[in-house]
Amino acid sequence: MDGNINSYMILVAIIAGLGGFLFGFDSSVIADVQDQIIRQLSLNSWEWSLVVSFSLLGSIAGIPLSGYLSDQISRKTLLKIVAIGFILGTASCALADTLNYLLLGRFIIGVCIGIASYIAPLFIAEISPPKNRGALVLINGLALTFGQAVAYLIGYLLQDSAASSWRLILWTGVLPALLLLIGMLFVPHSPRWLVKKQGIEKAVAALKKIRPKGADLRSEIAEIKNNSSPLKLSKALLLSKPFFSVLAVGTLLGVFQQFSGINALMYYGPMIFQSAGFLSIHTAILATFIIGVVNFIFTAFTLCFVDRFGRRSLLLNGMMLASLSLFAIAFCFNRISPAIILLLFCTYVMGYCISVGSLFWVLISEIFPQATRGFAMSIATVIQWLANFLVSISFLTFFTNTGPSFTFSIFGGFCLLAFFFIYYFIPETSGVSLEKIEDNLLKGHKIRDLGQNLNTQKNKLALNLEI
DSSP, X not given: OOTTSOXXXXXXXXXXXXXXXXXXXXXXXXXXXXXXHHHHHTOOHHHHHHHHHHHHXXXXXXXXXXXXXXXXXXXXXXXXXXHHHHHHHHHHHHHOOSHHHHHHHHHHHXXXXXXXXXXXXXXXXXXXXXXXXXXXXXXXXXXXHHHHHHHHHHHHHHTTSSTTHHHHHHXXXXXXXXXXXXXXXXXXXXXXXXXXXXXXXXHHHHHHHHSOTTOOHHHHHHHHHHTOSOOOOOHHHHTSHHHHHHHHHHHHHHHHHHHTTHHHHHHHHHHHHHHHTOOSXXXXXXXXXXXXXXXXXXXXXXXXXXXXXXXXXXXXXHHHHHHHHHHHHHHHTTTSOHHHHHHHHHHHHHHHXXXXXXHHHHHHTTSSOGGGHHHHHHHHHHHHHHHHHHHHHHXXXXXXXXXXXXXXXXXXXXXXHHHHHHHHHOOOOTTOOHHHHHHHHHTTOOGGGTTOSOOHHHHHHHSSSOO
């Protein structure tokens, strides 16, 4: 990050990133408690698939409202509501004594996860200076992977400590939700939202808090204002060639993120590792925790280097590594030591983290125009969650009926397809203002050319092929 960045700006990004932490924690903690809940509530495998997947249905239900609400009541207020929802959903799950109450809690949590999955990176992107936007948005992704690692660690430490330890494991999710609720009381609104809703003066006041002394606030506000003139959000607008093209690219990137298979590993990791040869649930959860740590470390790596190396270089290299690792897992599963399988899963997660795992959220917070950003991000995110739901609801059946080799070959194939999709369609946006990206889109530039004011080295990487 730029050494002159305002420290308060970093703090605001960390507070908003608690939405990402809760996203990661609540989507992963369910894997820790699978055995105990199945035994205590007498669930079958299909009912457990519903428990895992019901949060995804909640996400799909909540996201269509997110774009509208974020524009009407503000990104900041919506994140406070999300924090309250996480607390209520967690309480319903932790107190559940029937499947219905468990599903209700998972659905509420899912609504909050869905909203947080796009509102947190959007909020951070809109308050960030262009030079540091990629790294600051990735604080949310880093918090997400940290939440996953913490969930697996808590599961490892508390697993089997008591018959009802699963309730304690779930209750731990209340603490970060409280921190998000309290923290959001002390952060400013998005200057871009303020320009549209409450005027220039309040936008300048907010910007002063999150920019270093001596920053050129006047030109930044002017650029925001020039790109904040009201546009009527209509079907014709979204289906016009520039908007439809960028919407299609952002949406497909989210589909590839999910079809890479990452959430099959995150939701069913202990079961997968037991199938690979880790005999006890305790060691299988430990293996899943190691995956969570790798996920966190390489998301942190991406945060440090995304604005230096650019989006495209990380995306392309990461997807190739993920694809090769999955093909190796497919070939070697149950043929070699489970420790080697764990190592291959680690290299797969490395590739995923430095590519679509982190950068999908960065790119969809950058490439959509201001007037349609909330709505377009909600469309891209809801389709991403639909893809997530399809993977999670079908994985157990697919894994059982076709076997691990075929299953992971399919995921590897999707990663390879994603590599070519990124090569031909994804723009390099590092160091480019959101307003410049929008201006290039409205001028009819090809999607891959939206970040045209890049340095020569990045231009060679990003623009060497016409589409």
